[in-house]
Amino acid sequence: MSFPHIGNYHVAIEFLLKHVLENIQVLTPPPITKKTLELGSKYSPDFVCVPFKYNLGNYLEALEQGANILVQSGGGCRFGYYGEIQEQILRDLGYDFEFISLIDNEKVNPLAFFNRFKRLNPQLSLARFAYYFQLTFKMIEAMDSLDHMIRSNIGFAVREGSFELLHKEFLRELAAVEGFRSLDKLYRKYDALFRQLEVNKPDNPLRVGIVGELYTLMEPFSSCFIEKELAKKGIQVTRFITVSYLLRHHPQSSDLLKLAGNYLEYEIGADGTDSVARAKMLAEAGYDGVIHVKPFGCTPEVNSMPMLQNISNDYKMPILYFSFDAQTSETGVLTRLEAFHDMLMMRREANRWQNVI
Ligand code: SF4
Incomplete structure (x- = not known):
């Protein structure tokens, strides 16, 4: 199978x-x-x-x-x-x-x-199924929780590759867990190990949120490893959509619409509503920028783009849009990311001078 x-x-x-x-x-x-x-x-x-x-x-x-x-x-x-x-x-x-x-x-x-x-x-038996079903769910939560910590810190690792190496070890051991107790023990072990990794993180690093369609968000190959590229530039990355978010922590659509405020009156399908609501949240939290990712022709995400642009204009927060297909050139993605990063740095610098004056 x-x-x-x-x-x-x-x-x-x-x-x-x-x-x-x-x-x-x-x-x-x-x-x-x-x-x-x-x-x-x-x-x-x-x-x-x-x-x-x-x-x-x-x-x-x-x-x-x-x-x-x-x-x-x-x-x-x-x-x-x-x-x-x-x-x-x-x-x-x-x-x-x-x-x-x-x-x-x-x-x-x-x-x-x-x-x-x-x-x-x-x-x-139903008992065996229920046990492993719940255990798998806990595994996914453990993976997502550690991934969240990794995204926040990997861009500032002192030793190149230290997070990736530890993450590989974690996944290898995760596949061999035997029950809830061993999963809990493993999670605590790696949570501590990840926290011990040496990072050189500034007090106020560049922060970028990633929103968009779920597959391109969760399958790194499909987005030319965009999160990894951002980390290489010393950017703290935030992403909401994960499997545990979608299955357990996803807000009701009425709550998402509330989060989206005036930018949306109705649901726009799939992850589109989420993209608008989260982009607004990120703008209000003072993020330096947002990256919107979607497969080429993804209707719900195309629907979300005018509202994303309004959020970008109102909050003066840049949003970079990417459409991925089988023909997407990796070099093109990297070049645009490079330019986006330079622009975020220049904005930071300009704001700093404005505060001084
Ligand atoms: S249009 Fe395709 S990629 Fe977009 S949400 Fe629907 S199924 Fe997914």
């Missing part, structure tokens, strides 16, 4: 599948590379949004390695319908497999999850 990648969450997905489907061999697809995207793009409709292409590339690579059960990645917006098209494309290419959906319309319903797993593993 295989599934598509998104960030490092394959560690948690593989953990859950291995423990509830002991009768099935779990195959994590090879890490995303240019080849994955090329493969996915080759067989995708041209104008489909890029997460579709990445997922299709993952499926093709997994099928080539022998997978014969694929987990469909569900979701809101158009993505909710993509599974059927991907299945048809793969069948037309001659692959024989079972395609199962675990998430309906972005809602994770544990009982529906159980029934689907039970069909694949008739020996599975």
Whole structure:
């Protein structure tokens, strides 16, 4: 059984599948590379949004390695319908497999999850499923919590690569946790270890928030590793959207609309409302800038852009917009990031002189 990648969450997905489907061999697809995207793009409709292409590339690579059960990645917006098209494309290419959906319309319903797993593993008890389901959720929360700390500090590491190295160690040990107690112990251990890493962080570093569509936010390859590039420039990065945010901590849409204030009256679908609400929050918190990321042609995020621009004008906070597709040039992204960084530095300098005068 295989599934598509998104960030490092394959560690948690593989953990859950291995423990509830002991009768099935779990195959994590090879890490995303240019080849994955090329493969996915080759067989995708041209104008489909890029997460579709990445997922299709993952499926093709997994099928080539022998997978014969694929987990469909569900979701809101158009993505909710993509599974059927991907299945048809793969069948037309001659692959024989079972395609199962675990998430309906972005809602994770544990009982529906159980029934689907039970069909694949008739020996599975509800107690075992409930235990590993909750444990996986805790794992994801631990991952997201440490990632948050890493994003805030990695740009100021004294020893280059120290955060990345420790993070790799954490993920390796995380895959081997045995229960809630060992997970808790592991989390505390790495929380302490990350805090001990030497950083040289100024009192008032440049702060940039990243908002936008969830796949491009959470799968670093799809956004040309934008967070890593910002960190290299000594910028503190804030991002709200993570799996635990989406599944557990996501505000009600009425609360998001309240956060968005006058900038939005109605929900605009998928993560668009979130993008507007969070950009306003970041502007009010005095962030130096915001980066908005989306797949090319992502309707909800295109909808959010006029409001983002209004926020940018009203709060005098620059927003840099990126659209990603299979053709996006990494060099172009890096050049624009470089210019954005220089502009933020110049604004800081200008503000400093204004205060002196
Ligand atoms: S949110 Fe954007 S990227 Fe995701 S399915 Fe909808 S249009 Fe595509």
